[in-house]
Amino acid sequence: MTSLWPQIEPLLAQVVKPARYIGGELGAQQPVHGAGRVSWLLVYPDTYEIGLPNQGLQILYEILNERGDAAAERAYAPWTDMEAQMRAAGVPLFSLESHLPAGEFHVVAFNLSAELTYTNVLNLIDLAGVPVRVADRSSDHPLVVAGGHCAFNPEPLADVVDAFVLGDGEEVVGEINEVVAAWQAAGTGDRSRLLRALSRVPGVYVPWCYEVAYDEGRLVAVTPRFPDTPDRVEKRVVADLGAWPYPRNQLVPLIEVVHDRLNVEVFRGCTRGCRFCQAGMITRPVRERPAEQVADMVRDGLARTGYDEVALTSLSTADFSGIEHTVAQIVDDPRSNGQVSVSLPSLRVDAFTVGLAAEIQKVRRTGLTFAPEGGTWRMRRVINKLIREEDLYSAVESAFSQGWRRVKLYFLIGLPTETDEDVLGIVEMARTCVDIGRRYHRGVTVTASVGGFVPKPHTPFQWFGQDTAEELRRKVVLLRDAASRVRGLTLRWHDPKASVAEGIVSRGDRRIGAVVEHVWRAGGTFQEWSEHFDLSLWENALAACGLDVHDVVHRDRTEGETLPWDHLSAGLHRDFLWQDWVDALAEAPVEDCRWTPCYDCGACTGIGVEHVVASAAAPAGGSQGTGQDLSTGGAVPVRFLETPPVAVP
Amino acid sequence: MSTAVDSTADGRPVGTAVGSTAGGHTVSTAEDSTADGRPVGTAVGSTAGPAGPNPSTMVRVRARFAKLGKVRWTSHRDVARMWERALRRAGLPVAYSGGFSPHPLLSFGLALPTGCESTAEYVDVVLDPDRSRTGGDTWWTADPGEEPEDWATRMAAGFPAHLTPLLPGGVDVIAARSVTAGTPSLQQAVTSCTWRIDVPGDPAPLVVAVETALAAGSLLVSRERKGRTEVDDLRPSLLAMRVVPDAAAERATLTVETATRPRGVRPAEIASVLGASFGTACRTHQWIERDGSQEEPVVTRPALGVEMLGCAS
Numbered sequence: 001m002t003s004l005w006p007q008i009e010p011l012l013a014q015v016v017k018p019a020r021y022i023g024g025e026l027g028a029q030q031p032v033h034g035a036g037r038v039s040w041l042l043v044y045p046d047t048y049e050i051g052l053p054n055q056g057l058q059i060l061y062e063i064l065n066e067r068g069d070a071a072a073e074r075a076y077a078p079w080t081d082m083e084a085q086m087r088a089a090g091v092p093l094f095s096l097e098s099h100l101p102a103g104e105f106h107v108v109a110f111n112l113s114a115e116l117t118y119t120n121v122l123n124l125i126d127l128a129g130v131p132v133r134v135a136d137r138s139s140d141h142p143l144v145v146a147g148g149h150c151a152f153n154p155e156p157l158a159d160v161v162d163a164f165v166l167g168d169g170e171e172v173v174g175e176i177n178e179v180v181a182a183w184q185a186a187g188t189g190d191r192s193r194l195l196r197a198l199s200r201v202p203g204v205y206v207p208w209c210y211e212v213a214y215d216e217g218r219l220v221a222v223t224p225r226f227p228d229t230p231d232r233v234e235k236r237v238v239a240d241l242g243a244w245p246y247p248r249n250q251l252v253p254l255i256e257v258v259h260d261r262l263n264v265e266v267f268r269g270c271t272r273g274c275r276f277c278q279a280g281m282i283t284r285p286v287r288e289r290p291a292e293q294v295a296d297m298v299r300d301g302l303a304r305t306g307y308d309e310v311a312l313t314s315l316s317t318a319d320f321s322g323i324e325h326t327v328a329q330i331v332d333d334p335r336s337n338g339q340v341s342v343s344l345p346s347l348r349v350d351a352f353t354v355g356l357a358a359e360i361q362k363v364r365r366t367g368l369t370f371a372p373e374g375g376t377w378r379m380r381r382v383i384n385k386l387i388r389e390e391d392l393y394s395a396v397e398s399a400f401s402q403g404w405r406r407v408k409l410y411f412l413i414g415l416p417t418e419t420d421e422d423v424l425g426i427v428e429m430a431r432t433c434v435d436i437g438r439r440y441h442r443g444v445t446v447t448a449s450v451g452g453f454v455p456k457p458h459t460p461f462q463w464f465g466q467d468t469a470e471e472l473r474r475k476v477v478l479l480r481d482a483a484s485r486v487r488g489l490t491l492r493w494h495d496p497k498a499s500v501a502e503g504i505v506s507r508g509d510r511r512i513g514a515v516v517e518h519v520w521r522a523g524g525t526f527q528e529w530s531e532h533f534d535l536s537l538w539e540n541a542l543a544a545c546g547l548d549v550h551d552v553v554h555r556d557r558t559e560g561e562t563l564p565w566d567h568l569s570a571g572l573h574r575d576f577l578w579q580d581w582v583d584a585l586a587e588a589p590v591e592d593c594r595w596t597p598c599y600d601c602g603a604c605t606g607i608g609v610e611h612v613v614a615s616a617a618a619p620a621g622g623s624q625g626t627g628q629d630l631s632t633g634g635a636v637p638v639r640f641l642e643t644p645p646v647a648v649p
Numbered sequence: 650m651s652t653a654v655d656s657t658a659d660g661r662p663v664g665t666a667v668g669s670t671a672g673g674h675t676v677s678t679a680e681d682s683t684a685d686g687r688p689v690g691t692a693v694g695s696t697a698g699p700a701g702p703n704p705s706t707m708v709r710v711r712a713r714f715a716k717l718g719k720v721r722w723t724s725h726r727d728v729a730r731m732w733e734r735a736l737r738r739a740g741l742p743v744a745y746s747g748g749f750s751p752h753p754l755l756s757f758g759l760a761l762p763t764g765c766e767s768t769a770e771y772v773d774v775v776l777d778p779d780r781s782r783t784g785g786d787t788w789w790t791a792d793p794g795e796e797p798e799d800w801a802t803r804m805a806a807g808f809p810a811h812l813t814p815l816l817p818g819g820v821d822v823i824a825a826r827s828v829t830a831g832t833p834s835l836q837q838a839v840t841s842c843t844w845r846i847d848v849p850g851d852p853a854p855l856v857v858a859v860e861t862a863l864a865a866g867s868l869l870v871s872r873e874r875k876g877r878t879e880v881d882d883l884r885p886s887l888l889a890m891r892v893v894p895d896a897a898a899e900r901a902t903l904t905v906e907t908a909t910r911p912r913g914v915r916p917a918e919i920a921s922v923l924g925a926s927f928g929t930a931c932r933t934h935q936w937i938e939r940d941g942s943q944e945e946p947v948v949t950r951p952a953l954g955v956e957m958l959g960c961a962s
Contacts, residue, residue, distance in 0.1 A: 012722050012764065013764055018722040018763065018764065019722045019723040019724070019727065019763075021722075022719040022720070022722050022723075023719070024719055024720060024817055024818055024819075026734075026817065252734065254720065254723045254727055254731065254817055255723060255724070255727050256726075256727070256730070303738065303740075304738070305734065305738070306733070306734030306735060306736075306737040306738035306815070307734065307737075308733075308737060334783070335740070337742075337780070337783075339745065339751065
């Protein structure tokens with residue numbers, strides 16, 4: 001393999017942010033390629049700034065490069081200006097470490113974190129000089145694999161990706177490497193043998209090994225084509241996060257990127273049970289990293305990288321056992337000279353959390369963000385985000401009284417059973433927050449950020465018919481009119497059209513693959529970016545493929561209907577998800593099973609893994625989203641008003 | 650990630666994906682506050698917030714560094730951030746500004762255009778002698794009884810060996826010296842710089858273009874700035890130009906000395922004035938004028954190998 005750098009460098013003077021393409025980050029490896037090593041190109045299908053911080057990609061990069069039989073490099077999507085230069089000059093997609101052509105790697109592996117990047121996946125495969133369809137590849141072409149949260153409904157990319165990984169990649173990446181190495185050593189060059197061997201690796205889904213049947217325009221079955229292909233692919237779970245202290249050498253980029261700081265994952269999984277949240281469902285059970293290991297990773301990471309900020313990442317970091325102690329250790333470390341700040345993404349909504357934030361943001365008190373998600377208590381019971389109004393208001397009061405001037409609130413609209421009263425409740429909550437702030441400061445701002453809900457696979461809301469763009473737009477107008485009368489309140493919202501495009505892919509079956517390809521061929525790359533997003537591309541593609549947007553996106557699914565991901569398991573029982581959907585419609589909540597008895601969702605029992613939580617009791621303060629009043633004894637559930645069950649559509 | 654497509658209350662689209670997915674993430678670097686030439690730190694001193702360090706007890710180290718190879722594609726701001734991280738990795742007791750958003754007191758000289766190389770970049774680093782014994786047993790720990798000035802001299806001497814390994818490949822610290830309080834900032838002091846530019850192609854037209862340019866009374870260039878077209882005369886900033894042709898190799902080396910006032914000149918602008926297409930440009934010197942003669946902000950003897958570092962040109 002020969003470096004393309006001499007052909008790449010002349011292009012750099014013609015493009016914005018040329019340092020996206022040079023590599024050279026602290027922590028970047030210089031892997032040795034050659035006989036006996038499977039070469040991997042790990043690709044994030046969005047720009048360098050978005051992709052570089054991705055922890056999943058960095059973890060696999062290190063694990064593979066520690067092996068004697070593998071070598072891994074990285075690539076990101078070149079921005080449109082660079083792509084044009086590359087195509088004009090005949091330069092293919094290249095790796096950043098050695099600037100090698102992507103098509104010469106043995107494995108090209110994509111991280112799938114967002115559905116709207118799928119057209120970029122096709123574009124990058126094409127830019128690598130590799131046929132975009134599995135069926136058109138030969139033994140000379142790389143194996144194309146993909147993992148990440150979106151792999152839990154892989155069907156829209158089933159004709160494009162050779163093999164998907166479901167769940168945690170730490171262990172299975174090595175198993176895949178061994179299968180590829182053995183196939184290479186056998187020297188048959190028969191690609192179908194490789195695919196069949198991969199389909200036998202637990203957690204690996206090879207779409208080519210499955211046949212799809214439709215009846216009257218509906219998917220009715222996805223069945224194995226071979227006797228040794230599993231009927232159902234179970235996700236992989238790393239039982240002990242403490243055994244995987246990665247990344248050990250987090251990459252430090254030369255240019256600014258998102259989340260430009262040290263990131264230390266403190267736990268994986270979440271059992272809060274928010275019904276809209278795919279991440280919380282598919283990453284169960286909760287596995288905490290030992291506190292001493294967190295402390296070590298923070299201390300070593302700061303010293304190695306020179307960052308002055310560390311994020312303790314998880315889906316709800318305030319729930320980490322002993323979070324106060326962990327934070328205090330970092331802030332009070334004399335080596336940091338008081339200049340290290342800690343950020344806690346996904347703040348819980350309560351005063352305890354604000355107290356924690358006050359501990360760590362002694363100087364830079366700019367803004368705090370909370371996510372009540374629903375505007376009324378009724379709505380929040382439907383989605384099982386059990387934040388009481390007093391939780392939010394005491395959190396906000398605590399924030400304003402301790403010097404913060406800006407509070408940002410995240411909400412969803414287009415949720416199941418939502419009424420206009422629920423929508424307008426968003427403005428009511430925000431207005432109350434502004435009023436609370438005014439008692440402390442004159443110039444407070446409250447920003448309500450509103451996203452259109454897109455139902456996701458493997459969640460209780462997977463059966464729900466998504467709101468149309470028109471309906472979301474109508475609700476936005478309702479909000480805008482109400483918000484315009486509140487001084488100090490800023491309303492932001494996502495483009496409802498983008499929610500529709502995301503909806504097309506999120507729950508699409510294999511037929512959506514043709515739609516994605518159509519959009520890509522019409523020039524629709526970087527659909528995550530407002531300046532490139534174009535819903536008409538998607539509408540035209542649906543029409544060209546004979547599919548109806550109502551059927552794909554806006555239709556309620558029925559209990560008996562075959563869902564495109566029914567042959568894939570995130571551990572959750574289908575029965576549990578359906579019951580949770582019925583409970584949602586009845587406004588009945590479910591508790592956090594970390595601290596209350598198991599309700600057998602399937603995540604632990606099916607896989608033989610348990611929660612790894614250091615503290616047996618829920619952390620102090622507020623109702624913790626459990627619906628329990630923890631200040632009065634802890635274990636007494638809040639009583640909910642009886643609501644008659646709603647007929648399920 | 651789905652926040653990329655976002656709108657505000659008045660329906661305007663908000664930013665691009667980086668702006669919105671970053672969750673309002675912004676980074677301020679020393680460059681922000683040195684843009685007007687004032688030393689960093691005083692710029693925020695007047696606002697409320699925790700007080701900054703006492704300037705009279707601080708010492709300053711002025712370092713000269715190179716930027717060569719792939720790293721030349723990073724921006725001036727990127728280089729500032731590389732330095733901040735390298736200094737933190739070294740654990741050096743860098744002084745911080747006061748205010749609500751404290752930042753390390755670094756001050757860079759003239760910005761180097763992205764894509765250009767240099768063997769003459771400079772940074773002033775303010776160090777706090779009060780913390781010179783906080784690191785335990787390190788190279789920068791002050792000896793008992795060591796005077797701040799002596800400590801600063803020793804720090805400067807240690808910069809090349811200790812900081813180069815902590816900076817990205819291609820960013821090499823060449824030399825450093827301590828400067829006394831009251832020394833004008835790099836932005837104020839530097840009046841001109843020298844460029845060495847590789848020009849591929851037949852040297853003959855370049856020789857003619859350089860002669861014509863030097864004979865001209867004015868050299869007007871226009872550029873778009875904030876939606877307006879501005880016309881500037883480059884001639885006053887072009888102090889000297891010299892071509893060394895290499896006809897056999899079909900290329901020439903152009904050496905240009907440019908003034909920083911009335912405004913700096915970028916190699917790309919010189920290329921457009923000469924109608925030439927440049928290869929890599931390398932800044933080889935920055936000059937301070939003192940008592941009618943030129944000197945460099947950090948004097949380096951040839952023996953230190955500055956010339957041997959070699960730009961690509």
